[in-house]
Amino acid sequence: MAMMTPLSWKGSNVMAKDVYILAIETSCDETSMAIVKNGQEVISLVINSQIKTHEKFGGVVPEIASRMHTEAITVVLDELMQRTLLDKEQIDAIAVTYAPGLLGSLLVGLEAAKTISFVWQKPLILVDHMAGHIYANQINHTLSFPLLALVVSGGHTSLIVMPKDNEFELLGATLDDAVGECYDKVARILGMKYPGGPNVEKAALLGNNNYLLPKAMNDNSLNFSYSGLKSAMINLVHNETDRGNEINNNDLCASFQEAAVEQLINKTRLALKQNEYRELLIAGGVSANKYLQAELVKLGSEFNIPVHFPEFIYCTDNAAMIGAAAYSKYLNQDFADLDANASPQDTLFN
Ligand code: KG4
Ligand code: ZN
Numbered sequence: 001m002a003m004m005t006p007l008s009w010k011g012s013n014v015m016a017k018d019v020y021i022l023a024i025e026t027s028c029d030e031t032s033m034a035i036v037k038n039g040q041e042v043i044s045l046v047i048n049s050q051i052k053t054h055e056k057f058g059g060v061v062p063e064i065a066s067r068m069h070t071e072a073i074t075v076v077l078d079e080l081m082q083r084t085l086l087d088k089e090q091i092d093a094i095a096v097t098y099a100p101g102l103l104g105s106l107l108v109g110l111e112a113a114k115t116i117s118f119v120w121q122k123p124l125i126l127v128d129h130m131a132g133h134i135y136a137n138q139i140n141h142t143l144s145f146p147l148l149a150l151v152v153s154g155g156h157t158s159l160i161v162m163p164k165d166n167e168f169e170l171l172g173a174t175l176d177d178a179v180g181e182c183y184d185k186v187a188r189i190l191g192m193k194y195p196g197g198p199n200v201e202k203a204a205l206l207g208n209n210n211y212l213l214p215k216a217m218n219d220n221s222l223n224f225s226y227s228g229l230k231s232a233m234i235n236l237v238h239n240e241t242d243r244g245n246e247i248n249n250n251d252l253c254a255s256f257q258e259a260a261v262e263q264l265i266n267k268t269r270l271a272l273k274q275n276e277y278r279e280l281l282i283a284g285g286v287s288a289n290k291y292l293q294a295e296l297v298k299l300g301s302e303f304n305i306p307v308h309f310p311e312f313i314y315c316t317d318n319a320a321m322i323g324a325a326a327y328s329k330y331l332n333q334d335f336a337d338l339d340a341n342a343s344p345q346d347t348l349f350n
Pocket of ligand 2: 133153317
């Protein structure tokens, strides 16, 4: 039997006042909650990271992640409400990441959101995690449509067009590994801690592009491929170690980063040649990378198009981006029932 939303939210006057959305994000290894005003202003944000625990295993262990979300979720809610002058009466809706991600982790956030929605009598809004990453750009910034978004994270490498608010079209995506996953793998084989991206970036800053690595996929499609670069890095490290040669980690990271980013730039350039956009966005954890940001800014000036990336704290997983993405759904009264389910798969293009 389908369980329905506790009250009929439809038809209420949603335009008349400021909108405060309480958002929840638990898709991977951060238990995060935020309150976001009008999709743009972060009123309060709590991010409880599990990185210290997963670091020991060199990556996220799904069972541990969901257990830690369960332990943290009410503590994070208490802390969030303590950090704001708002009380629950002033919250207009509860938003939550429901896909994609680790199913056990997503379910903890979704169940928490349903419970709060039911007890506080607020509508429930489901948000796709990748939409959240794109909308992180809406925090303290007004999006201009149509826009092109380069989404680069641990699980995604995609070029996405938004013709208007809350509409997504996929232009291209990775055929194998995601770029963030590749950064993490490289860090691991070089003995650096998880998550590898920031550590590889730091090492790259101190090195030079001296190692020969395979050229990026240079076809005319808008798809990406990172498995060749990843294998080349693994083979290079094994061969040099076998021969007893010392590896210059900084140089190798610089060479890897240039190759990884070159592919992102080439494919984004191709997309910009094919159509006109009012804005180019970068989204997802890898958008925190300063070298990528700088290269995209250069690309933006080639095409005379503004480039935007989120503030550092909103680049990696956080609930504020979920609150930002939920705003237009709130205005459209796109509310979910309490029998909503989570999904490990992408939902943006269904
Ligand atoms: O968006 P995110 O926090 O989680 C996913 O949705 O996957 O992205 C995490 C990914 C990891 O692969 C991490 O290594 C990468 O983003 N990352 C970076 C940087 N900061 C995080 N990659 C390169 N440079 C960085 N500064
Ligand atoms: Zn993410």
